[in-house]
Amino acid sequence: MSYTKQECFSEQTTEQLAAHYTEILRLLGEDPNREGLIKTPVRVAKAMQFLTQGYNTDPVAILNSAKFKEEYKQIVLVKDIEIYSMCEHHMLPFYGKAHVAYIPNGYITGLSKIPRVVDAFAQRLQVQERLTVQIRDCIQNTLNPLGVAVVIEAAHMCMQIRGVQKQNSVTTTSAFTGAFMKDIKTREEFMRLIGVSLH
Numbered sequence: 001m002s003y004t005k006q007e008c009f010s011e012q013t014t015e016q017l018a019a020h021y022t023e024i025l026r027l028l029g030e031d032p033n034r035e036g037l038i039k040t041p042v043r044v045a046k047a048m049q050f051l052t053q054g055y056n057t058d059p060v061a062i063l064n065s066a067k068f069k070e071e072y073k074q075i076v077l078v079k080d081i082e083i084y085s086m087c088e089h090h091m092l093p094f095y096g097k098a099h100v101a102y103i104p105n106g107y108i109t110g111l112s113k114i115p116r117v118v119d120a121f122a123q124r125l126q127v128q129e130r131l132t133v134q135i136r137d138c139i140q141n142t143l144n145p146l147g148v149a150v151v152i153e154a155a156h157m158c159m160q161i162r163g164v165q166k167q168n169s170v171t172t173t174s175a176f177t178g179a180f181m182k183d184i185k186t187r188e189e190f191m192r193l194i195g196v197s198l199h
Contacts, residue, residue, distance in 0.1 A: 009049040017045035051086055054123030062117050063142045066110030073146065075186070077101040078114040079194050087158050088125035096154030096170070098122075099194040102139055103146040103179055103186075114139075128154055128173050136175040147178030149190045172196065 021041035025032040032041065079099040087094050098118050121134045136150045151174045160167045179186045 009046065009053075014042065014045045014049065017048060018042045021045060051084075052124055054120045057120040057123070059117045059120040059138045060142050062113050062120060063109045063139065066113050067143070068108055068110075069106060070104060070108040071106070072104050072108060075101050075103055075190060075193070076108065076111075077190070077193055078111060081115045081118050083118060083122045083131075083152065083154065085122040085124070085126045085128075085131060085154075087156060088127060090158040090162070091125070092157040092161070094126075094128060094154045094156040094158070094171075096152060098135065099149075099151045099196065100135060100139070101149045101180070101190050101193075102143065105144055105146045107143050107145075109143060128152055128156075128171055132173040132175045136177060140177045145178065147176065147180040147182075147186065149177075149180040149187070150175045151191075151194060151196055153196065 018041035021044045022032045025037060025040065030037060032038070077099070078101075079097075081098040081100065082095075083098050084093060084095045086092070100114050100118065117138055118135055121131055121138070132150050132152050136148045139145065140148045151172065153170055153172050155170055159165075159169055176187065180190060181187070
């Protein structure tokens with residue numbers, strides 16, 4: 001069974017979304033029939049479906065699709081994973097990097113599966129805090145490792161181009177389980193490896 005329906009969008013849903021975006025253009029004072037905007041509602045509809053395709057992706061199935069027995073018990077880290085998500089409060093993008101580590105407890109997963117899990121949760125309407133916890137919990141509950149650590153650094157366009165308009169601000173969130181929470185040396189090793197300070 002496939003864990004994703006990536007880029008497989010319903011034409012009916014696209015048409016329904018496009019109809020709403022046509023009306024939005026009118027409400028903004030634009031003419032949806034002018035040359036430059038004729039295809040805009042369909043383009044935006046398809047873009048939104050792409051940006052939220054995580055709703056059609058099963059992150060647990062992603063991890064289980066490449067789950068292997070292995071006795072390795074040191075930190076496995078995938079860092080600098082690019083993330084692009086949509087703030088659910090203003091439906092504007094936030095983007096940055098995720099750093100994800102776990103300490104296996106009898107099982108490992110394919111390295112490419114970690115970024116796929118990040119995408120599965122990021123490609124939804126999100127807040128950074130929840131995104132961080134969802135990634136952590138998915139890995140913890142599926143692989144049952146000795147610990148999981150997730151740090152996300154992101155810039156939010158809802159802060160950069162509206163509101164306080166602080167273009168250089170970056171938000172850092174973190175979530176830990178097991179050894180990363182209980183053992184300060186293990187947590188410090190992780191933070192040193194990713195080059196991020198939470199202080």
